[in-house]
Amino acid sequence: MKRIFSTLSITAAVLATAGAVAPAASANVGNCKTWTSNKAPYTGSAYCSEIATFDKFRVKVTCVDPRGSTWVVYGPWVRNTKTSTAKCSDNTSVGILKTGVSFSA
Numbered sequence: 001m002k003r004i005f006s007t008l009s010i011t012a013a014v015l016a017t018a019g020a021v022a023p024a025a026s027a028n029v030g031n032c033k034t035w036t037s038n039k040a041p042y043t044g045s046a047y048c049s050e051i052a053t054f055d056k057f058r059v060k061v062t063c064v065d066p067r068g069s070t071w072v073v074y075g076p077w078v079r080n081t082k083t084s085t086a087k088c089s090d091n092t093s094v095g096i097l098k099t100g101v102s103f104s105a
Contacts, residue, residue, distance in 0.1 A: 030080070034059065034099040040092035044099035045085040046075070053080065056104040062097040063088035070097060077104060 030051035037043045044061035051057065059075035075084035088094045 030055075030057075032057070032101045034101060036061075036096045036099055040094075041087055041090050042094065042096045043085050043087045044075075044096055045083055046099070046101045047081075047083045048101065049081050051080050051103075055080070057084065058102050059084040059086050060100045060102045061086045061088060062099075063094055064097045065089075065091075065094050074102065 030048045032046060032048040034044065034046045036045075042063075044059050046057065046059035048057050056077040056079055058077050061073050061075075062070055063073060064070050073086045073088055075086035078084045088096060
Protein backbone atom coordinates (compact mmCIF):
# COMPACT_ATOMS: atom_id res chain seq x y z
CA MET A 1 0.00 0.00 0.00
CA LYS A 2 2.87 2.33 0.86
CA ARG A 3 4.54 1.66 -2.49
CA ILE A 4 1.30 2.41 -4.45
CA PHE A 5 0.79 5.69 -2.57
CA SER A 6 4.41 6.69 -3.21
CA THR A 7 4.12 5.88 -6.93
CA LEU A 8 0.89 7.87 -7.20
CA SER A 9 2.51 10.84 -5.45
CA ILE A 10 5.47 10.82 -7.85
CA THR A 11 3.16 10.49 -10.87
CA ALA A 12 1.03 13.42 -9.66
CA ALA A 13 4.14 15.56 -9.16
CA VAL A 14 5.44 14.77 -12.65
CA LEU A 15 2.09 15.56 -14.24
CA ALA A 16 1.80 18.84 -12.33
CA THR A 17 5.28 19.88 -13.44
CA ALA A 18 4.61 18.89 -17.06
CA GLY A 19 1.45 20.98 -17.08
CA ALA A 20 3.30 23.98 -15.70
CA VAL A 21 5.95 24.02 -18.42
CA ALA A 22 3.85 22.89 -21.41
CA PRO A 23 2.98 25.74 -23.78
CA ALA A 24 -0.66 26.51 -24.52
CA ALA A 25 -1.89 24.88 -27.72
CA SER A 26 -3.63 27.99 -28.99
CA ALA A 27 -3.15 31.14 -26.99
CA ASN A 28 -5.40 34.03 -27.96
CA VAL A 29 -6.03 33.10 -31.58
CA GLY A 30 -8.93 35.49 -31.98
CA ASN A 31 -12.60 35.79 -31.29
CA CYS A 32 -14.45 32.78 -32.73
CA LYS A 33 -18.07 31.69 -32.60
CA THR A 34 -19.53 28.36 -33.73
CA TRP A 35 -23.12 27.28 -34.33
CA THR A 36 -25.21 24.54 -35.93
CA SER A 37 -28.29 24.72 -38.12
CA ASN A 38 -31.71 24.11 -36.58
CA LYS A 39 -32.97 21.57 -39.11
CA ALA A 40 -31.75 18.75 -41.32
CA PRO A 41 -29.60 18.45 -43.29
CA TYR A 42 -27.45 19.73 -40.44
CA THR A 43 -24.52 22.08 -40.97
CA GLY A 44 -21.94 23.53 -38.62
CA SER A 45 -20.42 26.98 -39.06
CA ALA A 46 -17.60 29.05 -37.57
CA TYR A 47 -16.87 32.77 -37.74
CA CYS A 48 -13.62 34.28 -36.45
CA SER A 49 -12.44 37.84 -36.09
CA GLU A 50 -9.33 39.39 -34.55
CA ILE A 51 -6.96 36.79 -36.00
CA ALA A 52 -3.68 37.63 -37.74
CA THR A 53 -3.89 38.86 -41.32
CA PHE A 54 -2.38 35.76 -42.95
CA ASP A 55 -3.86 33.15 -40.59
CA LYS A 56 -6.70 30.91 -41.76
CA PHE A 57 -9.33 28.85 -39.97
CA ARG A 58 -12.06 26.37 -40.84
CA VAL A 59 -15.01 24.78 -39.09
CA LYS A 60 -14.52 21.26 -37.70
CA VAL A 61 -17.81 19.35 -37.34
CA THR A 62 -18.12 16.00 -35.58
CA CYS A 63 -21.08 14.14 -37.08
CA VAL A 64 -23.04 11.21 -35.64
CA ASP A 65 -25.43 8.73 -37.26
CA PRO A 66 -28.31 6.79 -35.61
CA ARG A 67 -25.98 3.83 -34.88
CA GLY A 68 -23.61 6.08 -32.93
CA SER A 69 -20.83 6.14 -35.53
CA THR A 70 -18.93 9.42 -35.64
CA TRP A 71 -16.76 11.16 -38.23
CA VAL A 72 -15.31 14.62 -38.78
CA VAL A 73 -15.93 16.97 -41.70
CA TYR A 74 -14.15 20.26 -42.32
CA GLY A 75 -15.29 23.43 -44.02
CA PRO A 76 -13.14 25.45 -46.40
CA TRP A 77 -10.15 27.45 -45.14
CA VAL A 78 -11.09 31.15 -44.78
CA ARG A 79 -9.48 34.30 -43.41
CA ASN A 80 -10.43 36.83 -40.75
CA THR A 81 -14.12 37.94 -40.61
CA LYS A 82 -15.32 35.16 -42.93
CA THR A 83 -17.56 32.16 -42.24
CA SER A 84 -16.63 28.52 -42.85
CA THR A 85 -19.50 26.00 -43.13
CA ALA A 86 -19.61 22.20 -43.49
CA LYS A 87 -22.48 19.74 -43.90
CA CYS A 88 -22.41 16.28 -42.33
CA SER A 89 -24.68 14.56 -44.82
CA ASP A 90 -27.84 14.94 -46.88
CA ASN A 91 -29.32 12.15 -44.75
CA THR A 92 -31.80 13.80 -42.36
CA SER A 93 -31.11 11.27 -39.58
CA VAL A 94 -27.43 12.31 -39.30
CA GLY A 95 -26.79 14.89 -36.59
CA ILE A 96 -23.98 16.99 -35.18
CA LEU A 97 -22.21 15.96 -32.00
CA LYS A 98 -20.01 19.08 -31.72
CA THR A 99 -18.71 22.01 -33.72
CA GLY A 100 -15.27 23.57 -33.33
CA VAL A 101 -12.57 25.55 -35.12
CA SER A 102 -9.30 24.40 -36.67
CA PHE A 103 -6.48 26.88 -37.38
CA SER A 104 -3.76 26.73 -40.03
CA ALA A 105 -0.29 26.04 -38.70
